[in-house]
Amino acid sequence: MKLATLRIDGSTRAAALADGSAVLLDASCVGELLAQEGWRERAEAALADLDPDRLDPDRVVAESAWALAPLIPRPGKIFCVGLNYAAHIDEMGHERPDVPTLFAKFADALAGPRDDLMVHADAAGALDYEGELAVVIGETAYRVDEDEAASRIAGYAILDDFTQRDAQYATQQWLQGKTLQRTSAFGPWLATPDEFDAATARVRTWVDGELRQDAPIADLVFPPAALVAYVSRFVQLNPGDVISTGTPAGVGHGMNPKTYLGDGQEIRVAIDGLGEQRNILRIR
Numbered sequence: 072m073k074l075a076t077l078r079i080d081g082s083t084r085a086a087a088l089a090d091g092s093a094v095l096l097d098a099s100c101v102g103e104l105l106a107q108e109g110w111r112e113r114a115e116a117a118l119a120d121l122d123p124d125r126l127d128p129d130r131v132v133a134e135s136a137w138a139l140a141p142l143i144p145r146p147g148k149i150f151c152v153g154l155n156y157a158a159h160i161d162e163m164g165h166e167r168p169d170v171p172t173l174f175a176k177f178a179d180a181l182a183g184p185r186d187d188l189m190v191h192a193d194a195a196g197a198l199d200y201e202g203e204l205a206v207v208i209g210e211t212a213y214r215v216d217e218d219e220a221a222s223r224i225a226g227y228a229i230l231d232d233f234t235q236r237d238a239q240y241a242t243q244q245w246l247q248g249k250t251l252q253r254t255s256a257f258g259p260w261l262a263t264p265d266e267f268d269a270a271t272a273r274v275r276t277w278v279d280g281e282l283r284q285d286a287p288i289a290d291l292v293f294p295p296a297a298l299v300a301y302v303s304r305f306v307q308l309n310p311g312d313v314i315s316t317g318t319p320a321g322v323g324h325g326m327n328p329k330t331y332l333g334d335g336q337e338i339r340v341a342i343d344g345l346g347e348q349r350n351i352l353r354i355r
Contacts, residue, residue: 207311
């Protein structure tokens with residue numbers, strides 16, 4: 072099952088996607104949907120509206136009628152993981168960590184998977200992409216082990232951990248470089264675990280059509296269930312919370328010479344089974 076948050080008729084709605092159409096659900100976004108008891112069964116039942124014999128024109132809308140919003144516009148918590156692919160650890164000159172390296176991203180940093188990314192010129196000195204697999208929580212998780220953690224995952228999506236490298240490395244803390252307003256594309260949809268195979272999927276990032284990142288999700292140092300279990304040791308994870316699992320090698324900051332993003336460039340991130348994002352950077 073694929074779930075998305077749509078911009079439609081001046082507001083947003085959660086929807087289940089299938090065959091180029093969307094079935095609108097009784098929630099303003101995927102985050103609100105996941106907070107409802109029985110969300111999975113409710114969404115699966117709504118997909119029955121795609122049966123030609125049961126078509127409900129008030130709930131089934133064609134792709135031409137909507138645009139994609141950030142998958143969850145305002146998650147309660149967004150955890151990001153640094154240094155979680157071995158090759159990326161090497162390119163950034165770090166030692167492999169014993170525990171996940173965590174930092175936060177605020178909801179105001181999120182953008183839609185087709186949005187232009189608008190950045191002020193005084194913040195555009197060292198902009199970089201980071202294509203990542205995001206884990207979305209579907210059930211409350213607090214102090215759970217890895218087996219329990221896996222069962223609390225609602226599904227997976229793409230998140231670009233868009234970064235200001237100069238701000239990131241201005242201090243020992245990364246937060247200020249990781250939460251630039253409306254630049255971290257999130258979506259296009261959430262795929263439930265039965266539709267996503269982390270053992271075979273790859274994450275890829277292109278800039279203006281040039282492949283920059285290409286790595287198997289299976290190479291994560293700390294895989295999704297381990298991250299959920301680790302974070303749940305110190306804070307309760309709630310439905311709609313997000314953990315972005317880290318980026319592989321190939322970021323602009325790791326190139327020689329360092330190669331940052333400029334005005335008008337297209338960043339495309341794709342993960343097998345999770346669709347793709349296409350965003351244009353606009354510096355103003």
